Amino acid sequence: MGSKSSNHLIYPCLLTTQVRRTWSATSSTVAENCDDGLHALLNSQLSSITNFQFRNFSKVCPSVLQKQISSAQKNDVTGLVEFYLVSINPMRFQLHIMHLQWRQMKPKLRKLVRVDGAGRLVPATQDEIMVVEDFLEDDKCEPKHVPDTRHTSESVKTEGYLLERNPFQVPEGKLESENPEVGAEKSNVLVDPVPDLGKIEAPEKVAVHGLAPCSEVSNIDLSVRTEVGSNPQDAPKEDAPSTSAASSSLKPDFSKLEGKICLDNLTVKELQETFKAAFGRETSVKDKQWLKRRITMGLTNSCDFSCTTFIIRDNVVVRKGEEQICHRVKSRISADSEDGVANPDSGGSLGDHDNRINDDADFSGADVSSSAFESCKVTKDLYTEQRTAKRARKPTKRYIEELSEIESRESSEKLSSPDKTSRYRFACPETLKRPTKNVRLNARPLVTRQDSLGGSGVQIPFVSRIRRSRPRENFMPLLKLQPCGMDMSTRQVSSAFAVSGRQEDDKRNNDLINTSSSPGWTQQPLIAACEEDKHDSGMKIAELENDIELNDCSEDNSDDNVVTVPTQKGGMRRKHHRPWTINEVVKLVEGVARYGAGRWSEIKRLAFASCPYRTSVDLKDKWRNLLKASFVQLPAEKGILNSRKQASVPIPAPILSRVRELADMQGQIQPILSTGKSSGYSSSGRSVHEASSRSPESRPSCEIN
DNA sequence: TTTAGGG
DNA sequence: CCCTAAA
Numbered sequence: 001m002g003s004k005s006s007n008h009l010i011y012p013c014l015l016t017t018q019v020r021r022t023w024s025a026t027s028s029t030v031a032e033n034c035d036d037g038l039h040a041l042l043n044s045q046l047s048s049i050t051n052f053q054f055r056n057f058s059k060v061c062p063s064v065l066q067k068q069i070s071s072a073q074k075n076d077v078t079g080l081v082e083f084y085l086v087s088i089n090p091m092r093f094q095l096h097i098m099h100l101q102w103r104q105m106k107p108k109l110r111k112l113v114r115v116d117g118a119g120r121l122v123p124a125t126q127d128e129i130m131v132v133e134d135f136l137e138d139d140k141c142e143p144k145h146v147p148d149t150r151h152t153s154e155s156v157k158t159e160g161y162l163l164e165r166n167p168f169q170v171p172e173g174k175l176e177s178e179n180p181e182v183g184a185e186k187s188n189v190l191v192d193p194v195p196d197l198g199k200i201e202a203p204e205k206v207a208v209h210g211l212a213p214c215s216e217v218s219n220i221d222l223s224v225r226t227e228v229g230s231n232p233q234d235a236p237k238e239d240a241p242s243t244s245a246a247s248s249s250l251k252p253d254f255s256k257l258e259g260k261i262c263l264d265n266l267t268v269k270e271l272q273e274t275f276k277a278a279f280g281r282e283t284s285v286k287d288k289q290w291l292k293r294r295i296t297m298g299l300t301n302s303c304d305f306s307c308t309t310f311i312i313r314d315n316v317v318v319r320k321g322e323e324q325i326c327h328r329v330k331s332r333i334s335a336d337s338e339d340g341v342a343n344p345d346s347g348g349s350l351g352d353h354d355n356r357i358n359d360d361a362d363f364s365g366a367d368v369s370s371s372a373f374e375s376c377k378v379t380k381d382l383y384t385e386q387r388t389a390k391r392a393r394k395p396t397k398r399y400i401e402e403l404s405e406i407e408s409r410e411s412s413e414k415l416s417s418p419d420k421t422s423r424y425r426f427a428c429p430e431t432l433k434r435p436t437k438n439v440r441l442n443a444r445p446l447v448t449r450q451d452s453l454g455g456s457g458v459q460i461p462f463v464s465r466i467r468r469s470r471p472r473e474n475f476m477p478l479l480k481l482q483p484c485g486m487d488m489s490t491r492q493v494s495s496a497f498a499v500s501g502r503q504e505d506d507k508r509n510n511d512l513i514n515t516s517s518s519p520g521w522t523q524q525p526l527i528a529a530c531e532e533d534k535h536d537s538g539m540k541i542a543e544l545e546n547d548i549e550l551n552d553c554s555e556d557n558s559d560d561n562v563v564t565v566p567t568q569k570g571g572m573r574r575k576h577h578r579p580w581t582i583n584e585v586v587k588l589v590e591g592v593a594r595y596g597a598g599r600w601s602e603i604k605r606l607a608f609a610s611c612p613y614r615t616s617v618d619l620k621d622k623w624r625n626l627l628k629a630s631f632v633q634l635p636a637e638k639g640i641l642n643s644r645k646q647a648s649v650p651i652p653a654p655i656l657s658r659v660r661e662l663a664d665m666q667g668q669i670q671p672i673l674s675t676g677k678s679s680g681y682s683s684s685g686r687s688v689h690e691a692s693s694r695s696p697e698s699r700p701s702c703e704i705n
Numbered sequence: 706t707t708t709a710g711g712g
Numbered sequence: 713c714c715c716t717a718a719a
Binding site: 706707708709710711712 | 713714715716717718719
């Protein structure tokens, strides 16, 4: 574990589009994320995730976080989404949050990536995936449990180590800052720019305020609480080694809290002032509890807060300058859990939580619950707040629309159910659900209701609002590692085969692709990629080894090109047509070369990890087609010239050439296609076994030739 | 569940 | 690309 870079964690990552899809499938609430709504959702989510994340690995990607948050501020939902995903790690804790979505996804839709020091997403290697899969499949995460927390920490470490040996290049400068060893100090540095993050990031001491009514805490916080409480003595040991300062030690130390503003000690008035100072707006809320919570929670995830001079820590607001002091104080950040521990007297909100909890009983893990509830709370508060105070962040059009909608609905509810309590209860989940895009995944009834309310279904319109055209814009930079999709690959192949790798071909291909009337996904990225490639044409052709894994489909997955086509007899059938790009073809070919034809699963998993939409069957089919094409074309020695006729992307001769070669090698010569000269090969009787038995290494001249 | 093969 | 049989 010499050069452990804790930053090298694997995160289950779903591409934006898929996420959207998943969410909309599992939680119609979240589904139709208007930018603002999603924004809100993520924001609330971020708080918990962030906390967890930073609590458990204080040195994890603060830069990424910042990056994403800033993009979020630009209302770039995509970026935020990605952050969200990226931030989640496979550990139990975080896993819970995304748990359902993840679990419900078809394996082929899953995608594992690793976040490197620069925040780039790197397709996970098989080893990494395997490690993570364990976590992922390990659903049975029972709710509370003290050990879990620690477990998490450990796991994290383990992972870090595990991944450290990763061949992927890591940005030098960045990485170090992630280094656990330096964690504490580094974190400070990183934190600077974004105070609130820093605060969160550096788990310090838990300010267990006298006020905190720990004992009778409601279930809500139980999880978090449990975790926190249980951690006290032993947890620190776990991560303390490397992240001494950042490690979590439960010992509250108020002696060093001077100079800060302890929310718990403030009067309502003062709290309001604080509120104002932090949010830049007035609030008429009198509820101390609410204020505190709002300030801590809200600030914690509020982008706005980044712009203020305040930092929130353990219910204590400090100014930036004083952050440092705080830093040294050993404490555990639990601002959220803290405030989450609403006081019994906190009235409505608290009650809500309880109710909610019951409602969400099916949430498997307490952790989840806690985080989810946190979110709920926040959103709830937000909502409440909206009615009592002006919104600081300029509401977007979308937001306004939603808000009005919500309010109108609520008012109607009010009428229908005089009983405030009941209404309240109901309103809560409801509120969360729609407006703020609650994360809850289980709420059939409500969902339905929403739909009916919306008349034509709210989801549709919302969805339509999703920015589809340039979802990756913000993401691409992160994928810097991926050279440029097809062009590069093509070139690789060309050079690899030493075949007339004429640039013309590439160009032509590009052009074709560009002009092809195919749906937008592949276009943008490819074009971009090509452009880039041209700039630095000196691309390293090396890494042929890794590139299979590395080669992320540059094609974007922004659009689920899933069109349902009515079938006469069958009914609705999904048409998933997605033209194969050269890049993909290359990957396929390489995959076959490496793992053998027939091992589609393997190839899919290893080489197409980044192309969730390609199933092993697809690969197989494509290979079949390639085979066919290669045999048709090769004999005639026709270049790709006439291939132009093919509506789809023409396959460069070199590639076909290689296909044939591989086929030959693996005894896949097509009897029929090979024009009667069907050699005595086992014809249709797939001699694949033989082929597959050939170890990947058995591809001698592949590269050379 | 994956693979092979037909439609 | 979809579907299904077979392993």
